[in-house]
Amino acid sequence: MKSEQENLAKRETWQSKWGFILACIGSAVGMGNAWLFPYRLATYGGAFLLMYLIFTFFIGVTGVIGEMNLGRAARSGPIGAFGAACAARRANCAWVGKALGIIPLLGVLALAIGYSIIVGWILKYTITSLSGSLLTINSVTGFQMAFGQMAAPFGNNLYLLLGLLLTFFIMSQGIGAGIEKANKLMIPLFYVMFIGLALYVAQREGAQAGYQWMFTIDWAELRRPMLHVYALGQAFFTLSLAGSGTVIYGSYLSDDTDTLDAAWKIALFSTLAAILAALVIIPAMATTGAKLSTSGPGLLFISMPYLFAGMPAGRLIMIIFFLAVLFAGLTSLVNLFEAPMALLQDHFGLSRKTSVLIIGALGTLVALCIQGVVAAWMDFISIYLVPLGAALAGIMFAWVWGRQKVQQEVSKGRPSAIGSWYYPLYKYVFCIITMLVFACGIIFQGIG
Numbered sequence: 001m002k003s004e005q006e007n008l009a010k011r012e013t014w015q016s017k018w019g020f021i022l023a024c025i026g027s028a029v030g031m032g033n034a035w036l037f038p039y040r041l042a043t044y045g046g047a048f049l050l051m052y053l054i055f056t057f058f059i060g061v062t063g064v065i066g067e068m069n070l071g072r073a074a075r076s077g078p079i080g081a082f083g084a085a086c087a088a089r090r091a092n093c094a095w096v097g098k099a100l101g102i103i104p105l106l107g108v109l110a111l112a113i114g115y116s117i118i119v120g121w122i123l124k125y126t127i128t129s130l131s132g133s134l135l136t137i138n139s140v141t142g143f144q145m146a147f148g149q150m151a152a153p154f155g156n157n158l159y160l161l162l163g164l165l166l167t168f169f170i171m172s173q174g175i176g177a178g179i180e181k182a183n184k185l186m187i188p189l190f191y192v193m194f195i196g197l198a199l200y201v202a203q204r205e206g207a208q209a210g211y212q213w214m215f216t217i218d219w220a221e222l223r224r225p226m227l228h229v230y231a232l233g234q235a236f237f238t239l240s241l242a243g244s245g246t247v248i249y250g251s252y253l254s255d256d257t258d259t260l261d262a263a264w265k266i267a268l269f270s271t272l273a274a275i276l277a278a279l280v281i282i283p284a285m286a287t288t289g290a291k292l293s294t295s296g297p298g299l300l301f302i303s304m305p306y307l308f309a310g311m312p313a314g315r316l317i318m319i320i321f322f323l324a325v326l327f328a329g330l331t332s333l334v335n336l337f338e339a340p341m342a343l344l345q346d347h348f349g350l351s352r353k354t355s356v357l358i359i360g361a362l363g364t365l366v367a368l369c370i371q372g373v374v375a376a377w378m379d380f381i382s383i384y385l386v387p388l389g390a391a392l393a394g395i396m397f398a399w400v401w402g403r404q405k406v407q408q409e410v411s412k413g414r415p416s417a418i419g420s421w422y423y424p425l426y427k428y429v430f431c432i433i434t435m436l437v438f439a440c441g442i443i444f445q446g447i448g
């Protein structure tokens, strides 16, 4: 077996700075933006948007910078990076970090598996709206039944397999020629398609009420603790702060990239995607006079297709909508599977193709088997593992590796060294709030 040093020496890097930023936007923009965000916004109105913006830009960005730099400093995913942080503190303690790094790694692998099931549903809706068979359903109960069948145990094997095949094909091509290229294609298309859809929905009678709901802040809502819990969880989930995905993408980043600049661009585009998705979904629901908050998670698979089916050019609208959401899902999925794959390459010296095969086989097998329990599976991971992973990454970098290292790494690629504001913000505000997200998740049973 080759030494870890040799494996690390031949690691790939991103082909361009924008390629890296787009890949991170691809990771960020996913079901969190297209599904969860419109749903929460519909429940709480503009007050949710306000808190989400505050949490994203003041706290989330700090964490994204931290995770990127932790990965870049160690040139490794969470296991290697946590190990390096602990070794820097005490030479013989690397094993503690490595052991703790297993938590976020398994967390994203489990998230990837659950996520792939949802991507499989989206793929089914994309293909059946293309073929026209989805349009033969013409009632809400019809869509409910179709969704129920699909979400049952072994209910969507074919499309799940197809989705996973596509994901692993992209990944097998490598960082530059696979992940970066796929993101460069899919992410711009996502925005173009959603802008088109938002403009289309704006023409519909009754859409106005939707905008009013989205952008009016009812200050009394801010007194509801759950609003803050959800807004915080949403900001973290959607920025892919889980101690793994952003760490591994950062590990392929060269030292001449300014991560502060990259992080706020990622936060900006992720927020834009969430608002665009809401600008399509909420006004579209408003045209029927329906109250969105009662439509629950069935929103994407029951309410929306039913609504689109009744609009002029409904089939085309449905195809565009699901294709765009599919792009968002796939680009998050490749990120979620990357850290476990990279582990096999970096630590065990396996080739990329072999690593894809191993993770692919494992992921596919588990995904096939858990189709009927995906909701509970995703809840468990997003409530416990995602915030725990994010907190561990923050603690490892800020508390264990410490001030000097953070200051030095975050300053790389910048015209001038990072200001002295960053470290305390990261060490205290970000880390403590992240632990709070974790605690709130346990107390309130559901944050994402």
Ligand code: PHE
Pocket: 027, 028, 029, 030, 031, 032, 033, 108, 237, 238, 239, 240, 241, 242, 245, 246, 332, 335, 336
């Ligand atoms: N950010 C993704 C979304 O909004 C989810 C994700 C979480 C992806 C953690 C990678 C890591 O859907």
